[in-house]
Amino acid sequence: MSHHPTIAVVGSGPIGSAYARLLLEGLPDARVIMFEAGPQLTARPGESVRNIADPDEKARARELSQGPQAGDHRESLGIPAATVVEGMFTARQGTHLFDFGGDGSAHAPTFPAAAGATNVGGQGAHWTCAIPRPAFSEKVDFIADDEWDDLIRTAEGLLHAQSAAFADSAVGRGIRSLLSEEFEAELPDGYGPSTLPVAGDPQPDGTMRWAGADAVLGPLIEPGDPLADRFELRDLSLVRRVEREGDRATGVTVEDLRTRETAFVPADLVVVAADAFRSPQLLWASGIRPTALGHYLTEHPVVISTVALDGERMARYATEDELDAELARRATNAADPVAAVNRIPFSEPDHPYSLQVMYSETTPFPMDPEHPLATNRWGYVNMGYGMRKFPRYEDAVTFDDAELDYRGFPNMTIEYELTDREHAEIDAATDRLRRAGEALGTFVAEPRLMPNGSSLHYQGTMRMGAADDGTSVADPWSRVWGVDGLVVGGNALIPTATAMNPTLMSVAIAVRGARKAVEGLSARTAASVTA
Ligand code: FAD
Structure with a gap:
């Protein structure tokens, strides 16, 4: 049978x-x-x-x-x-x-x-x-x-998988270029700043249809x-x-x-x-x-921060017209605040952590309207390092x-504890996060280590x-x-x-x-x- x-x-x-x-x-x-x-x-x-x-x-x-x-x-x-x-x-x-x-x-x-x-x-x-x-x-x-x-x-x-999501974003290009200026020389070939591969299907209007279990x-x-x-x-x-x-x-x-x-x-x-x-x-x-x-x-372990992008520096790699065109296109899909996604991947021996940089037109938290960067024409990045345990x-x-x-x-x-080994890598990655933030603009939320379990x-x-x-x-x-x-x-x-x-x-x-x-x-x- x-x-x-x-x-x-x-x-x-x-x-x-x-x-x-x-x-x-x-x-x-x-x-x-x-x-x-x-x-x-x-x-x-x-x-x-x-x-x-x-x-x-x-x-x-x-x-x-x-x-x-x-x-x-x-x-x-x-x-x-x-x-x-x-x-x-x-x-x-x-x-x-x-x-x-x-x-x-x-x-x-x-x-x-x-x-x-x-x-x-x-x-x-x-x-x-x-x-x-x-x-x-x-x-x-x-x-x-x-x-x-x-x-x-x-x-x-x-x-x-989509390895070049938002690759045509002028803002994304500007972010990658500024990060490359700062870090490229000290990273192995192929492991410098790049677009972050994501799971989803780009739509004709430039938005993403994000993949869930349905795609699988x-x-x-x-x-x-x-x-x-x-x-x-x-x-x-x-x-x-x-x-x-x-x-x-x-x-x-x-x-x-x-x-x-x-x-x-x-x-x-x-x-x-x-x-x-x-x-x-x-x-x-x-x-x-x-x-x-x-x-x-x-x-x-995750250290996160938010940075207001510096217009003058970004303008070296992207024009005001390109920015306007990108903002206009994105205004048609207000439901999804994430635009360009970039990263510096894990590599050994010198960069055993992973940086994720998400461009967004707004901050993920309400900003004091009096703050000089409360509205920022070039927008913001939410940026964080993931480290190992x-x-x-x-x-x-x-x-x-x-x-x-x-x-x-x-x-x-x-029960869980970070040891000296993790703290050493957290400190090193946090230094790099500061450098990345200073290369891109001004911190509006300083780097901070999130509570255990946040990843x-x-x-x-x-x-x-x-x-x-x-x-x-x-x-x-x-x-x-x-x-x-x-x-x-x-x-x-x-x-x-x-x-x-x-x-x-x-x-x-x-x-x-x-x-x-x-x-x-x-x-x-x-x-x-x-x-
Ligand atoms: P899950 O997706 O957790 O699914 C497990 C399912 O099992 C749950 O639905 C649960 O209800 C069900 N279940 C549990 N017990 C039982 C039971 N006894 N009987 C029946 N059903 C049960 N990962 C990445 O790689 N990249 C990212 O960018 C990323 N971002 C994330 C952002 C957020 C906000 C969150 C929440 C997660 C993120 N993750 C990310 C993690 C990613 O979602 C997980 O790695 C992935 O979903 C794990 O898949 P899984 O099938 O193993 O488990």
């Missing part, structure tokens, strides 16, 4: 979506059921909320993504009416703090800005879409360069496409456990948050891509507890079976490794050590110290995992056909 494999994917962000797409493309008889704890926000599943033009609709979509901090929407999302106390600060729009301070809140005093998004598309419905390639020691040393390049190119295809899912959400018939996305469906028989995963237990009913869904393969905190939490809750689970947490066992999320969180999972405690780039908590030696959770193909039929995905797999935005790398790792899973499931199907 032939066997049609069923794959359960937990989480609908870019990584779960990459698995769904590649598994369905690779396995002509397979079916994928994707479970997402949050609601579907847009008619097209997983679309970036940045593409929503109407400001009220956009604000509503963001609030719906905020789980325990979703205000009046909370009950409709199946979230118990816990007392939510706002913390010292709130999370970025569309995300919710894990340590939100109310009943069932996680404990993260040393990592207070830790946040997630709970909605179809995950954080990928809210992200900035920057997708630089990992380089030098950011890469994983047990994947050969040829294969890695192919994985990255495949990942860029899935994410609709592609044909799976095109009505009438044959792949769409074998794909099912269930929103407001919380996976409570990965079930096992012996050392093999057999499926997932899922709670329908609309009806509160719980059911077991059998699967030949379970893919957990539920972010770098909630994936290890789900494994822990399922009794799958490798020594490294939740440990080796890293992120990017070196992995250590003691930086970790741990789980407490005796204290449940607001969803009834073993509660999380995050939203959480890595390492389910790291992949070459050997099952206690320092990794998954093998080089993202399969959890010691559990057949269980694959994990997301930034949590990244074992190295990085400074680049991590999603491209995580999709590349997922491409490798999905290819291996296709091989394994094809072999199993063939064996069951001949049996």
Whole structure:
């Protein structure tokens, strides 16, 4: 008898979506059921909320993504009416703090800005879409360069990578030229100031259609496409456990948050891509507890600032007429304040950090109208460095079976500390940020180090490794050590110290995992056909 494999994917962000797409493309008889704890926000599943033009609709979509901090929407999302106390600060729009301070809140005093998004598309419905390639020691040393390049190119295809976004912007050209004057001589060839690769599709009118999980899912959400018939996305469906028989995963237990009913869904393969905190939490809750689970947490310390661009210096590279033309074109799309995006990428040995420079006509905060730069004809850049954190066992999320969180999972405690090694690189990068700001104009917000957790780039908590030696959770193909039929995905797999935005790398790792899973499931199907 032939066997049609069923794959359960937990989480609908870019990584779960990459698995769904590649598994369905690779396995002509397979079916994928994707479970997402949050609601579907847009008619097209997983679309970036940045593409929503109407400001009220956009604000509503963001609030719906905020789980325990979703205000009046909370009950409709199946979230118990816990007392939510706002913390010292709130999370970025569309995300919710894990340590939100109310009943069932996680404990993260040393990592207070830790946040997630709970909605179809995950954080990928809210992200900035920057997708630089990992380089030098950011890469994983047990994947050969040829294969890695192919994985990255495949990942860029899935994410609709655009390496020259806004390349025709005269303001962007001016910013790059001034940064090159300042830094080019001290950087390796090919790693100087350049346009930042982003995920999205430029539109004929010069705007961007930002890519979310919808871009990655592609044909799976095109009505009438044959792949769409074998794909099912269930929103407001919380996976409570990965079930096992012996050392093999057999499926997932899922709670329908609309009806509160719980059911077991059998699967030949379970893919957990539920972010770098909630994936290890789900494994822990399922009794799958490798020594490294939740440990080796890293992120990017972030130093940010805002600079008013200097007209005289910019005028050396762009004319007033070009500026007028650009402002006129942009006025037609006021909904999206981001225009030119530039960067200085990570390189070794002397620039092991990553600078991101976003041009905007306004500051992201209200400025005192009396300030001489409160209105600035050439506009502003929001500019920041991402630095690396070196992995250590003691930086970790741990789980407490005796204290449940607001969803009834073993509660999380995050412990994290920056050491002298990180502080040295933070200081060096902050000096460069000052130089960059002085090259471009005048600071209207001085460089400042953001609270731990602010990067939203959480890595390492389910790291992949070459050997099952206690320092990794998954093998080089993202399969959890010691559990057949269980694959994990997301930034949590990244074992190295990085400074680049991590999603491209995580999709590349997922491409490798999905290819291996296709091989394994094809072999199993063939064996069951001949049996
Ligand atoms: P997520 O996108 O986090 O999706 C995980 C999903 O799993 C969530 O929807 C969650 O609800 C769901 N889930 C969790 N637990 C369960 C469960 N038990 N059952 C069912 N579902 C569950 N990255 C970059 O590379 N470049 C950027 O420029 C960038 N900018 C960002 C800006 C913002 C404002 C934010 C919020 C993020 C940004 N990121 C950026 C990070 C990027 O969005 C993430 O790297 C990416 O979304 C990770 O994808 P994922 O699929 O692993 O997880």
